[in-house]
Amino acid sequence: MGGPTQKDEPLELPPHLEAGEYRRLIADATDERIGAAVAANRGELLHELFLRRMPEHFDPAKAEGIDATLEWRVLGGADLPADRFQVCIRGGHCTVQEGGTEKPDVILEITPAALLKMLVGLIEPIRLFTLGKVKVEGDLMLAARAPGFFRFPT
Numbered sequence: 001m002g003g004p005t006q007k008d009e010p011l012e013l014p015p016h017l018e019a020g021e022y023r024r025l026i027a028d029a030t031d032e033r034i035g036a037a038v039a040a041n042r043g044e045l046l047h048e049l050f051l052r053r054m055p056e057h058f059d060p061a062k063a064e065g066i067d068a069t070l071e072w073r074v075l076g077g078a079d080l081p082a083d084r085f086q087v088c089i090r091g092g093h094c095t096v097q098e099g100g101t102e103k104p105d106v107i108l109e110i111t112p113a114a115l116l117k118m119l120v121g122l123i124e125p126i127r128l129f130t131l132g133k134v135k136v137e138g139d140l141m142l143a144a145r146a147p148g149f150f151r152f153p154t
Contacts, residue, residue: 010033010036010037010040011025011026011029011033011034011036011037012025012037012040013025013026013034013037013038013040013041013045013116014041014045015041015044015045015047015048016048019119019120019121020120022116022119022120023120023121023122026113026116026117026120026122027122031111031113031114032113034112034113034116034117035111035112035113038112038113038116039080039112042076042080042083042112046074046083046085046112047098049115049116049119050072050085050087050096050098051085051096051098053119054085054087054094054096054150055094055095055096057150057151057152058089058093058094058149058150058151059148059149059150059151060092060093060094062148062149062150063089063092063094063149064092066089066090066149067089067090067091068088068089068090068105068106068139068142069086069087069088069089069100069102069103069104069105070086070087070088070089070104070105070106070107070108070142070143070146071084071085071086071087071100071102071104071106071107071108072084072085072086072087072108072110072115073107073108073109073110074110074111074112074115075109075110075111075112082109083098084098084099084100085097085098085099085100086099086100086102086104088100088102089149094149104138105138105139105142106136106137106138106139106140106142106143106146107136107137107138108134108135108136108143108146109134109135109136109137110128110133110134110135111133114128114133114134118147118152119152120152121152124147125146125147125152126144126147129143129144
């Protein structure tokens with residue numbers, strides 16, 4: 001019998017990495033390993049992914065005429081509540097707020113693993129919908145269009 005393999009070792013996902021580095025780290029990891037890694041550094045990593053990167057990846061030309069609030073709920077597992085981030089798109093601008101008080105036009109529930117895979121370009125957002133990895137409540141047309149408002153790495 002051999003010792004632990006790289007696939008058995010804990011996965012480390014520090015914040016502030018470039019998308020390509022996250023992609024390399026999680027490419028062959030199971031959702032469970034990714035979820036455990038996100039849980040270990042949840043607050044800082046989710047803040048980095050939402051508060052900094054979502055506005056950076058926003059493409060105002062693709063969201064012309066949109067006035068909407070999308071609420072992302074990143075599921076926390078059995079013992080943790082979901083983290084809520086409101087992405088407000090108005091007047092060609094995108095702002096993100098943790099929690100938030102706006103009435104969302106659409107709510108998207110997603111696991112940390114699915115979110116990270118989408119944000120680093122390992123899976124297309126539409127594929128997450130078809131696999132049931134994202135639960136949608138509210139404006140389904142807005143939910144279908146929303147990924148197009150952002151330039152995700154490829």
